[in-house]
Amino acid sequence: MKLQGKVALITGASMGIGEAIAKLFLEEGAKLVLCARDLGRVEAAAQRIGSTAENTLCLACDVSRREQVQALAQAAMNKFGRIDIWVNNAGFGLNDSIEKMDLDQLRLMFDTNYFGVMECMQAAIPVMRQQGGGDIVNISSVAGHICVAYMSGYGATKHALNALGKAARMELSRYNVNVLTVCPGYITTGFAKNMLKGSNQQRVGASVNYGVGPEVVARDTLNGLLKRKRQVVTPARYWLFIKLHENAPGLVEWAIRRNMKPTSQVLAEAAAKKSR
Numbered sequence: 001m002k003l004q005g006k007v008a009l010i011t012g013a014s015m016g017i018g019e020a021i022a023k024l025f026l027e028e029g030a031k032l033v034l035c036a037r038d039l040g041r042v043e044a045a046a047q048r049i050g051s052t053a054e055n056t057l058c059l060a061c062d063v064s065r066r067e068q069v070q071a072l073a074q075a076a077m078n079k080f081g082r083i084d085i086w087v088n089n090a091g092f093g094l095n096d097s098i099e100k101m102d103l104d105q106l107r108l109m110f111d112t113n114y115f116g117v118m119e120c121m122q123a124a125i126p127v128m129r130q131q132g133g134g135d136i137v138n139i140s141s142v143a144g145h146i147c148v149a150y151m152s153g154y155g156a157t158k159h160a161l162n163a164l165g166k167a168a169r170m171e172l173s174r175y176n177v178n179v180l181t182v183c184p185g186y187i188t189t190g191f192a193k194n195m196l197k198g199s200n201q202q203r204v205g206a207s208v209n210y211g212v213g214p215e216v217v218a219r220d221t222l223n224g225l226l227k228r229k230r231q232v233v234t235p236a237r238y239w240l241f242i243k244l245h246e247n248a249p250g251l252v253e254w255a256i257r258r259n260m261k262p263t264s265q266v267l268a269e270a271a272a273k274k275s276r
Helices: 016-027 040-049 066-080 102-114 114-131 151-173 205-211 214-226 238-245 250-258 263-275
Strands: 005-012 029-038 056-060 083-089 135-139 177-184 201-202 231-234 260-262
Touching: 005 066, 005 114, 016 029, 016 040, 016 083, 016 214, 029 040, 029 066, 040 056, 040 263, 056 066, 066 114, 066 201, 083 114, 102 114, 102 151, 114 135, 114 151, 114 177, 135 151, 135 214, 151 177, 201 263, 214 231, 231 238, 231 250, 238 250, 250 260, 260 263
Parallel strands: 005 029, 005 083, 029 056, 083 135, 135 177, 177 231
Antiparallel strands: 201 260
């Protein structure tokens, strides 16, 4: 097993990508520390993936609250004595136009998506330095490379997260701590359904046609982790969109504008496709 003897802490582990990563890591022999804001949902996810009290610790944690993050790290150390892998997956989206966006909601999203990751990294780094190394995995997004209309705030948090990961990797390499940034494209989870929605909601309708399950993200995350990569884009085909945007941004922006639909319609189409 590829993670035998490792201790992995995963935030936002109650569903979707976080749960899929937890399941794969468990299958590969890791001991788990799973957290989200709702303890009941974390415990339900732990039950679904087949973990036990011996190899898994479930906790409630709001990553935007430093005292809760510090308590999370301490609880992990108390149970397992080390933290080898820290996966920063907690986050959510905000779907609205720049003109109408609620700035309090935007600040709330930054508190979780960016500053929450900072809180977690500042808790993880001293532990990993003291034990001689470790791996930090930040779950970002293709939206951290390509700006999307009506998702500007979310994209801003992910652009910031990409910058944070690259800088941290340079700072921490001397301590044998690798920082991997994972950028998923459209993944068939509850993300779009659960994101905050403002008064002007639109989404890229064509993205529904390219969706893959969160297990794909989990597999690519594990591979990137084992190879101690700088960045993983998943599914890999999204590299084509990123490179096209770098070289012909006008063409990509035209395609995005052309495919915008009301969010309710995109969600309905995604639900219909899932039920087939």
